[in-house]
Amino acid sequence: MLFVEANGAKIPAIGLGTWELSGRTCARVVEQALRLGYRHVDTAQIYDNEREVGDGVRASGVRRDDVFVTTKVWTSHFVPNDLERSVKESLVKLRLSSVDLVLLHWPNPHVPLEETLGALAHAKRMGLTRHIGVSNFTVALIEQAAALSGEPLVCNQVEYHPYLDQAKVRAACDQHRMALVAYSPIARGRIKSDQTLAEIGHAHHKTPAQICLRWLVQQNVSAIPRTSRVERLSENIEIFDFALTEDEMAIISALASPKGRLTDFGFAPKWD
Ligand code: 1BO
Numbered sequence: 001m002l003f004v005e006a007n008g009a010k011i012p013a014i015g016l017g018t019w020e021l022s023g024r025t026c027a028r029v030v031e032q033a034l035r036l037g038y039r040h041v042d043t044a045q046i047y048d049n050e051r052e053v054g055d056g057v058r059a060s061g062v063r064r065d066d067v068f069v070t071t072k073v074w075t076s077h078f079v080p081n082d083l084e085r086s087v088k089e090s091l092v093k094l095r096l097s098s099v100d101l102v103l104l105h106w107p108n109p110h111v112p113l114e115e116t117l118g119a120l121a122h123a124k125r126m127g128l129t130r131h132i133g134v135s136n137f138t139v140a141l142i143e144q145a146a147a148l149s150g151e152p153l154v155c156n157q158v159e160y161h162p163y164l165d166q167a168k169v170r171a172a173c174d175q176h177r178m179a180l181v182a183y184s185p186i187a188r189g190r191i192k193s194d195q196t197l198a199e200i201g202h203a204h205h206k207t208p209a210q211i212c213l214r215w216l217v218q219q220n221v222s223a224i225p226r227t228s229r230v231e232r233l234s235e236n237i238e239i240f241d242f243a244l245t246e247d248e249m250a251i252i253s254a255l256a257s258p259k260g261r262l263t264d265f266g267f268a269p270k271w272d
Contacts, residue, residue: 001013001014001037001039001240002217002240004179004181004220004221004222005179006154006155006177006178006179007131007152007153007154007176007177007178008131008152008154009100009101009130009131009154009155009179010068011040011068011101011154011155011179011181011222012038012039012040012068012222013217013221013222013223014038014040014213014217014222014223014224014225014236014237014239015038015039015040015041015042015068015070015181015222015223015224016029016030016033016038016040016041016042016224016225016226016233017042017183017184017224017225017226018030018041018042018043018047018049018053018226019042019044019047019183019226020047020226021047021049021052021226021228022047022048022049022052023049023052024052025228026049026052026053026056027052027053027055027056027059028056029056029227029228029230029233030052030053030055030056030057030059030060031055031056031057031059031060032060032230032233033056033060033233034056034057034060034062034067035060035061035062036233036234036237037237038233038237039062039066039067039068040067040068040070040222040224041053041056041057041067041068041069041070042070042157042181042183042224043069043070043071043072043094044071044072044074044103044105045071045072045073045074045077045086045089045090045105046072046074046105050071050090050093050094051093051094051095053069053094054093054094054095054096057069057094057096058095064096067100068100068101069094069096069099069100069101070099070100070101070102070103070157070181071087071090071094071099071101071102071103072102072103072104072105072135072157073086073087073090073102073103073104073105073120074086074105075104075105075106075107075108075267078104078108078111078115078116078119079111079115079116079119080115080116080118080119080122081119083116083119083120083123084119084122084123084126084128087102087123087128087129088128090102091128098127098128098129098130099128099129099130100129100130100131101129101130101131101132101133101154101155102120102123102124102128102129102131102132102133103132103133103134103135103155103157104116104117104120104133104134104135104137105135105136106135106136106265106267106268106269107134107136107137107138107141107269109269113141113144113145113148114148117145117148117149117150118150120132120149120151121149121150121151124151125151131152131154132149132151132152132153132154133153133154133155133156133157133178134153134155134156134157135156135157135158135181136156136157136158136268136269137156137158137169137269138169138269138270138271138272139168139169139171139172139272141269142156142169142172142173142176142178143172146176146178152177153176153178154178154179155173155178155179155180155181155222156169156172156173156178156179156180156181157180157181157182157183157224158180158181158182158183159182159183159184159261159262159263160180160182160183160184160185160216160221160223161182161184161185161186161187161191161212161216161260162187162191162194162197162212162215162252162253162255162256163187163190163255163256163257163260164187164256164260164261164262165253165256165260166180168272169272170219170221179220179221179222180219180221180222181221181222181223181224182216182221182222182223182224183224183263184262184263185212185213185216185223185224185225186209186212186213186225187212187260187262188262190262191208191209191212192207192208192209193208194208194212194255196251196252196255197211197212197252200244200248200251200252204242204244206238206239206242207235209225209232209235209236210235210236210238210239211244211248211252212252213225213236213239214239214242214243214244215244215248215249215252215253217239218243218244218249219249
């Protein structure tokens, strides 16, 4: 497994996303993923599956220290005392004494960023998490956050796949030595029927999803594909035995379109 190194953190390049996984399916998929070699699991308070993620981690038999666990604080808990309480609640649900990474799930313009980041840094100093970071931050917000944070921010987790150009966000992350972690990395399954990726895949004996994930990790991005199907778990991790050429990387990057974003909400920031 490759790692993405960022401000002192070593984030496994492929992780399991758990957005919209719940109940026994979630616990079973987490357990299977870890048994297959995954070492990175991503959850969030708002996903309402932290309990099952923790169950899956324990059931896998993989040593806790060998798994990189991320959770996220929802925007309604960004006032300092709430944030600390919320992280502690996540740990209780996960039944872990600490996580590897806690992220601010989305920006919240109604609470001063400095205060929220102060509370996040405090959570790190209390030992509740090894690292801290942000999610769904634009370039301007990354700049503000990097300037205000009392502890290094190790990543910005955003939607990223071949249909969405994230060059500006990637450059801002690079500048601040933050990793970019890609959610919806196979564009919620749309990648699977992509002709261009299928053709490139043919040359490498790989599926379109594997080509897509390889394209991400070759940019030093960590990707967290979600699946509830065990056979897909293996497919998504078997991407470390080949490399894309520069031409292939460029062909895939050219698939980006202004309409490529799949996850948007009324409370989202004005995207770059
Ligand atoms: C509302 C959840 C978005 C992806 O983490």
